[in-house]
Amino acid sequence: MHYNINVDFSKKDMRIDKYLWCVRYYKTRSIATGACKKGQIKVNGAPVKPSREVFPTDKIELRKDQIIYQLTVNDIPPNRVGAKLVDLYRTDTTPKSAFEAKELLKYSKDYYRKKGSGRPTKKDRRDIDSFYDDEE
Template identity: 45%
Template sequence: MDKVSTPLPFREGTGEGLSLARIDKWLWAARIFKTRSIAADACKNGRVSIGGVGCKPSRPVKVGEIIDVRKPPVTYSFRILKTIEQRVGAKLLPEIYENVTAPEQYELLEMNRISGFVDRARGTGRPTKKDRRALDDFLNLEDL
């Protein structure tokens, strides 16, 4: 007999009603990181913390915990509403976590984008000496 089961993206609680999932899986499933290996590397490198304490990729997360994810220059904060292990669509994300990032962090991000960033067309390669001099002249004119 064929046993067909459709896995649910939301993990049901066990025992005390607490549902657990690995932090690297949850970060990937909640679309905070593009791949699970990137999420695991972020945990290993100390860019992810739970309650202000760094964590390993295998650390279980619980509903209600606050996760801080450092993606320089901003530190994003998320409150877990549901634990999941399978990636879900973007429309379901408000059910998964609440973004509790401070508004100052977004202001910092905007200031970082504006200040000192010179946009170059993708694929143009490294600027030539002439291009660098023209860019330096242009930037020095703004300082006057």
């Protein structure tokens, strides 16, 4: 008996958590999976589960470090790729204003509480105590 089975080895889909790990947006797959479960990742405008398959031309939006990254899937990598090869598999369309907003946020934190102000440290308290002891 002869079986004619056509097997397609050119797989052109991948789980979203694995894809984001492969193109180096997350250090581990479990971190990428957690981000999906928290709703920080959207594909074509809809929040996704970690098992959602991603295909070329999908638009991915992910929130990481208070920046909303926008990227388009160009191709599916065979496995995790080096940093120099990432641009073959995705196009980053994140607006520059997203990165500028993070810089502004960093400066606004400095505005509210300068380093060294606020509650004294243990060393500061000892210095104050030794100052008062010297006066007596």
